[in-house]
Amino acid sequence: MRLTGVSRDYHQGKEIVHALRATDLEVRGGELIGILGPSGSGKSTLLTVMGGLRTPTTGSVEIGGQPFSTLPEKKRAQLRRQYLGFVLQTSGLVPFLTLADQFALHDRVLRRTTAAERRDQLLDALGISERVHAYPSQMSGGEKQRAAIAVAVYHDPKVILADEPTAALDSHRAHDVARLLAQQTHELGKATVMVTHDERILPVCDRVMVMHDGALSDQEHIELP
Template sequence: MKLIELIDVSRSFGEGEMKVDALKKTNFSVEAGEFVAVIGPSGSGKSTFLTITGGLQTPSEGKVMINGNPFSEVSEKKRAKLRFEEIGFILQASNLVPFLTVQDQLHLANKVAKSKVDREKRDSLLEELGIMDLKNKFPSDLSGGQRQRVAIARALYHDPSVILADEPTASLDTQKAFEVVEILARETKLKKKATIMVTHDERLIGYCDKIYVMKDGVLTEREKI
């Protein structure tokens, strides 16, 4: 099942001679349990692609579907609701709230949704990611790799269909980077998510099911070696 799908999607900025085609017509999809990498140089269109996929901006043309639902064509209010329910974001900087403990980072989703804390799910996730003993620690007490594990747990806690990871290992050393991507790959399969990772580090793509290259706004699939 296609959990995320881009159909004839493009994004342009400016008009006339100043027009820039940041993302040229793109067709793309990821199914449940698939872990996909998007690589390419800076300024190639990766960020535009990811923000459109995540509903943070809308395409100039074409449409985005998420878990079978129209995503790009709905109102901003409905898109924000779908984004919260269906997408988990993991960013280069873990973006943890500095004054919240590890477990409270996850509880933020309950506050937004006005729902009860699911302690069983929370503890199961923390256990899977090897950070159960850190649940009462603050971000300042954690290493870079530990903070990214917490970011992964937070992204998975509200059970989204899609995980979007934007350079999630950029601030980590090689060993920690491999650990984080291995966790992402495992959680994608285990929980049947559709995961898209934008990365400049081609050493990490061995964990991915498919590899796409972005160049000058054009996305093409690269044969996996």
Template sequence: MKKAIEVKNLSKIFDDGRKKITALKETNLSVEEGEFVAIIGPSGSGKSTLLTIIGGLQAPSDGEVLINNNKFSEENDKKRTELRFKEIGFILQASNLIPFLTVEDQLRFVNKIEKKAFQKERVDSLLEQLGITDLRDKYPSELSGGERQRVAIARALFHDPSVILADEPTASLDSNRAFEVVEILAKQTKQQKKATIMVTHDERLIKYCDKVYYMEDGNLRLATDNNK
């Protein structure tokens, strides 16, 4: 299988002028198409820092990130922004839906950003796959937490990125909704051949993942390989 994400000898040091904090230490990671990976570990261990660097939201101190063999971390800001929008879908703890747009219009807005004609068939297909067709005319305030996260997944998948980055996507959900959302994410990863990384504090969810990594004090190690 093709490697969609490659992280090579990545490190991140924060310097506040008084002391230096090493958030990541020579981190290596690769995720293939159709592979669902979880990263677990205590708060402040570097999980979210790693995810934001992979997503191009901040630069590493050393090392590199490759997305589909493109040296993503070495691109200038403009090129990195273009690649991020094309190749990466983000799902966050808060669904971050636009409050005055309906479910369908959340996706229509993505088309406007891309300056493309509205892809109604794509919308219909995603809403059906995620079981939210009957919500298309509702506003975020009318949805449950689980429903909002399903819409967030639809929005992340809408422009057909090769990489999905999910940062604590179930933190605000009850157990049943959390399992439901991660099961959907795992299914979409397989069916659409995405490379997905999920940061989570809930170890009950790792049963849906192909590999689980543990991070502590900026050190990443493979915890389990569920394919074996």
């Protein structure tokens, strides 16, 4: 994935808010990038622009060398389903479906058969195999977050965008999640961007960057907030 001169502005009355300043970023297959920064620094804006959920004010986003941000919304949504995996701060699970049915829903949307072995491997790696037939309301906050991560990477996306994936987890489970994301990235050649406040999981990252006032910098060039 490549961002070239990407920015995102908002209007507040007569003022223009520069939520994301002109940003160049390339995330290669097999690379896990961690992004740190205080609340309101532009991290989530960056992630939603990368994922095609918002269009940039300037610049372009490419996936696999192909234009993404400039596509019509219908085509962009199709590529999102096929190539991107989102891990959000809230689980995003469908409340009236069991965990097994959450995976089956992905299969129906993508018109493919269920990959039960992959599903079970993901759940086992995250320590929630026994929750496969549970509804979200029957899971703890940490279980729901881990379930959402398993669902997000189940369809083997080329790009994983994770927004605070360990926010609801204790240290042990946070490291399980970090190891899974690193394994998916390094062994399967995915490009992963992880926004986080959790410095416990930064050792799994290949590169750490810092967002401040909408500007992205390498960690070594800026003091952590």
